[in-house]
Amino acid sequence: MTTDKTGAPTEVAAEHDRFTISVDGRIAGFTEFVDHDGQRIFPHTVVDEEFSGRGLATILVREALESTRASGLRIVPVCSMVAGFIEKNPEFNDIVDPITTDVKRVLSRR
Known part of the structure; x- marks a missing residue:
């Protein structure tokens, strides 16, 4: 379990199209993805x-990218937060x- 800058416990969970981060059981943010x-x-x-x-975006993005690596997928950082983290x-x-143009096409169909 990771804690934020205030010492509060955080939890990152993978969902169908996003990773969410919760603090004390409350969803505090998310990063969307498209495979x-x-x-x-x-x-x-x-x-x-x-x-x-509180450092939640850093915790969230790190865990999302580590999960992506573990899944054998490559990362395309369209989001400035993800790009900055990398x-x-x-x-x-x-x-x-x-x-790429293909990535833009995939995102435009969402």
Whole structure:
């Protein structure tokens, strides 16, 4: 179990199309994904304003990317939060793919 900057316990859970992060049983944010052709595309991440500044986005994105690696998928960081995290954490660079026309087409059909 991971704790946020206030020491509150957090839990990241995988759902059908997103990972959510909860604090003390309350959902505080999510990062959406679309799986396509061996890639996991991350278009959007949100943490509720009430929970901002507690490091939840970092916890959420790290666990989502670690799960993606464990699933054998590649990462396409469309979301600026995910892209920024990868920039600061280059250990994920080996499984990152660029945003292509195909990725944009997949996202436009959502």
